[in-house]
Amino acid sequence: MARLSMVEAIRDAMDCKMAEDERVVVFGEDVGYFGGVFRCTDGLQRKYGKSRCFDAPINESGIVGVAIGMGAYGLRPVAEIQFADYVYPGYDQLVSEAARLRYRSGGDFFAPIVIRMPCGGGIYGGQTHSQSPEAVFTHVCGLKTVIPSNPYDAKGLLIAAIEDDDPVIFLEPKRLYNGPFSGHPDQPVTPWAKHLLSEVPAGRYVVPLGKAAVRREGRGVTVLSYGTMTHVAEAAAEETGVDAEIIDLRSLIPLDIDAIQTSVEKTGRCLIVHEATLTSGFGAELAAQVMERCFYALEAPIERVAGWDTPYPHAEEWDYFPGPARVGRALLKAMEA
Amino acid sequence: MTSAPRLSLHVPEPTVRPGGRPDFSHVAVPEAGEVPRPPIDVNPSDIRDFAYTMIRVLDDKGDAVGDWAGGLKSDDLRKGLRDMMLTRAFDARMLLSQRQGKTSFYIQCLGEEAIATAHRKALKPGDMCFPTYRQQGLLIAYGWPIVDMMCQIFANEKDRLKGRQLPGLYSSKEAGFFTVSGNLGTQYPQAVGWAMASAISGDSRIASGWIGEGATAESDFHSALVFASVYRPPVILNVVNNQWAISSYQGIAGGESAKFAARAHGFGIPSLRVDGNDYLAVYAASLWAVERARANLGPTLIEWVTYRAGAHSTSDDPTKYRPKDEGTAWPLGDPIERLKTHLIRIGAWSEERHRQMQAEVDAEILEAAKEAESHGTLHDGPKPSAATMFEDVFKEMPRHLREQRQQLGV
Numbered sequence: 001m002a003r004l005s006m007v008e009a010i011r012d013a014m015d016c017k018m019a020e021d022e023r024v025v026v027f028g029e030d031v032g033y034f035g036g037v038f039r040c041t042d043g044l045q046r047k048y049g050k051s052r053c054f055d056a057p058i059n060e061s062g063i064v065g066v067a068i069g070m071g072a073y074g075l076r077p078v079a080e081i082q083f084a085d086y087v088y089p090g091y092d093q094l095v096s097e098a099a100r101l102r103y104r105s106g107g108d109f110f111a112p113i114v115i116r117m118p119c120g121g122g123i124y125g126g127q128t129h130s131q132s133p134e135a136v137f138t139h140v141c142g143l144k145t146v147i148p149s150n151p152y153d154a155k156g157l158l159i160a161a162i163e164d165d166d167p168v169i170f171l172e173p174k175r176l177y178n179g180p181f182s183g184h185p186d187q188p189v190t191p192w193a194k195h196l197l198s199e200v201p202a203g204r205y206v207v208p209l210g211k212a213a214v215r216r217e218g219r220g221v222t223v224l225s226y227g228t229m230t231h232v233a234e235a236a237a238e239e240t241g242v243d244a245e246i247i248d249l250r251s252l253i254p255l256d257i258d259a260i261q262t263s264v265e266k267t268g269r270c271l272i273v274h275e276a277t278l279t280s281g282f283g284a285e286l287a288a289q290v291m292e293r294c295f296y297a298l299e300a301p302i303e304r305v306a307g308w309d310t311p312y313p314h315a316e317e318w319d320y321f322p323g324p325a326r327v328g329r330a331l332l333k334a335m336e337a
Numbered sequence: 338m339t340s341a342p343r344l345s346l347h348v349p350e351p352t353v354r355p356g357g358r359p360d361f362s363h364v365a366v367p368e369a370g371e372v373p374r375p376p377i378d379v380n381p382s383d384i385r386d387f388a389y390t391m392i393r394v395l396d397d398k399g400d401a402v403g404d405w406a407g408g409l410k411s412d413d414l415r416k417g418l419r420d421m422m423l424t425r426a427f428d429a430r431m432l433l434s435q436r437q438g439k440t441s442f443y444i445q446c447l448g449e450e451a452i453a454t455a456h457r458k459a460l461k462p463g464d465m466c467f468p469t470y471r472q473q474g475l476l477i478a479y480g481w482p483i484v485d486m487m488c489q490i491f492a493n494e495k496d497r498l499k500g501r502q503l504p505g506l507y508s509s510k511e512a513g514f515f516t517v518s519g520n521l522g523t524q525y526p527q528a529v530g531w532a533m534a535s536a537i538s539g540d541s542r543i544a545s546g547w548i549g550e551g552a553t554a555e556s557d558f559h560s561a562l563v564f565a566s567v568y569r570p571p572v573i574l575n576v577v578n579n580q581w582a583i584s585s586y587q588g589i590a591g592g593e594s595a596k597f598a599a600r601a602h603g604f605g606i607p608s609l610r611v612d613g614n615d616y617l618a619v620y621a622a623s624l625w626a627v628e629r630a631r632a633n634l635g636p637t638l639i640e641w642v643t644y645r646a647g648a649h650s651t652s653d654d655p656t657k658y659r660p661k662d663e664g665t666a667w668p669l670g671d672p673i674e675r676l677k678t679h680l681i682r683i684g685a686w687s688e689e690r691h692r693q694m695q696a697e698v699d700a701e702i703l704e705a706a707k708e709a710e711s712h713g714t715l716h717d718g719p720k721p722s723a724a725t726m727f728e729d730v731f732k733e734m735p736r737h738l739r740e741q742r743q744q745l746g747v
Binding site for chain 1: 465467497498499501502506508509510515516518520523525526527528529530531532533534535536537538544556557560561563564567729730731732735736737
């Protein structure tokens with residue numbers, strides 16, 4: 001089986017779908033000839049032609065708006081927003097339009113679109129290249145929101161997203177594009193090739209939307225996380241020796257609440273970790289749902305570790321990033337209570 | 338040292354306010370037939386002046402004159418007249434229904450009937466319109482069942498949209514009528530995207546996007562023009578300039594500084610400015626743009642010059658911001674009267690036949706309203722089940738929505 005990086009796995013997903021389904025088209029800023037600033041679409045224009053993989057003007061409301069029109073026509077557009085931080089001009093099109101076409105038309109029209117965007121920090125991107133805006137999408141009824149943490153999931157989830165008849169926000173943690181990341185910026189970068197989850201089958205397979213994965217089994221405390229933070233949580237568990245069960249949600253909407261409930265009822269403790277800012281983050285929703293369903297199984301207050309409620313700073317990046325030290329302290333606190 | 342003048346802000350103001358004498362002297366109305374009809378593959382830069390004049394076919398006497406005349410037979414014209422009369426009667430009935438409490442809200446298109454009905458005539462089945470809430474004439478001219486439209490307005494048990502949408506925000510894929518948003522301008526880039534998809538697919542169908550002059554101020558308008566300019570998809574970009582966006586006259590959208598049609602120039606998109614109260618001109622200009630799109634020659638922008646003769650909606654009272662009798666001074670007249678005069682002039686119509694048609698149209702609308710009301714109105718009679726509220730958020734209902742439906746107890 002081939003060992004792929006996250007970038008290669010994402011590209012492979014689009015390649016696979018473009019080969020088997022003529023309705024799949026790929027576009028975005030710098031996506032065509034150049035192949036994307038992160039190289040996720042490299043070679044697709046050469047292989048499938050300019051009308052199926054092309055550059056878009058720097059206009060996110062236009063990119064999302066035309067994707068909706070294409071989806072309503074019957075195509076399967078996969079649009080790239082160059083950085084998640086740039087999606088906001090397209091937000092109205094996502095919230096007021098993509099998310100509601102099916103509902104407001106009684107099923108007459110729908111938008112089977114995928115909006116891909118790199119998210120998260122850890123690359124010295126400053127406030128405009130580091131954000132994790134998943135919660136502004138999970139709050140919108142009618143959007144699905146997905147975040148892979150490894151190459152195997154990235155390909156399978158992206159194929160599932162392209163085949164899905166609802167609009168899917170596909171967030172790609174850019175710090176994971178070329179290797180897993182434990183949250184220690186001072187340690188050498190390891191390539192994906194050394195990670196088990198870089199084994200990616202050729203051809204089509206899906207990782208269904210709405211199914212979480214257990215990344216590490218444990219009995220002491222449940223860690224709910226996704227994207228980059230699943231790797232950071234694994235590192236924190238190893239470093240503290242806490243018997244943590246780490247759940248990679250993979251998909252926030254739909255949410256695999258059964259997997260969460262099963263684990264929290266087993267461990268009786270829960271830590272939620274995300275890179276996005278704390279207040280009104282998706283962790284707040286997770287904490288509420290865990291409280292509603294598992295209150296009598298809990299032996300300790302639910303803990304949250306998240307980005308500070310500030311814009312993502314440039315030079316102070318590693319004070320901002322919720323690294324293994326902070327996650328480790330929260331693990332110990334959850335165990336002490 | 339010379340002292341600079343003290344700066345001041347320019348805030349556009351209409352020429353007249355309530356109590357004043359209506360004045361449209363700023364609306365230049367060229368003679369009918371004055372503007373030539375260029376070939377469809379014209380270089381956009383050769384017709385830049387078209388954005389500053391007005392294509393008109395019907396002259397003051399009711400004759401059809403100039404290059405843009407012809408193309409419609411008497412039968413077509415009588416059908417067009419009927420479409421407009423049906424649209425007006427439909428609006429009148431639905432306004433009344435709103436006043437009677439049978440629906441919450443209504444938006445009429447009084448005075449603008451020619452634009453949607455004649456435009457629809459130039460399109461083919463399979464083409465897709467991305468309308469605003471004032472293009473009910475597209476559905477009516479298509480022949481979509483009036484009862485179905487009324488059931489949507491009454492949000493009754495036969496409402497295909499299950500009571501979810503404001504009255505008049507129809508959806509009919511079959512009739513080439515994209516689900517109306519209610520947010521302004523969002524449908525414009527979608528129309529461009531639909532047209533791009535048609536081109537990508539090697540199809541022959543085209544898209545027609547709609548926006549009001551007020552909403553051309555939205556960034557989505559400019560987004561749509563950028564994409565239309567770049568990819569040259571088969572799309573018609575209609576701007577209905579009815580002079581008023583609720584209480585804001587067209588100057589607040591930038592109409593005082595430049596013609597809306599001229600906005601296409603910066604994008605290299607050919608643009609026409611057309612008398613929107615002239616059924617023949619609307620049809621001819623639409624057909625020109627349709628032929629261009631169908632021939633893979635790309636987008637066309639058309640500014641339809643018209644006047645919103647009624648209130649913005651049933652929640653609006655225009656006497657608060659414009660003279661009550663402003664509509665009577667509108668220099669382009671009433672589209673129904675103008676087509677009627679033309680038909681009589683060519684010997685294809687008479688006052689007697691007109692009265693007869695009016696009676697037929699009124700009876701048809703009354704009959705349809707009775708049937709629609711038999712299926713319920715907003716606060717009376719059968720209505721969609723509350724359980725349907727949770728459907729169609731996603732294709733498959735996810736667990737959290739099933740649980741919420743159970744909580745509601747339906």
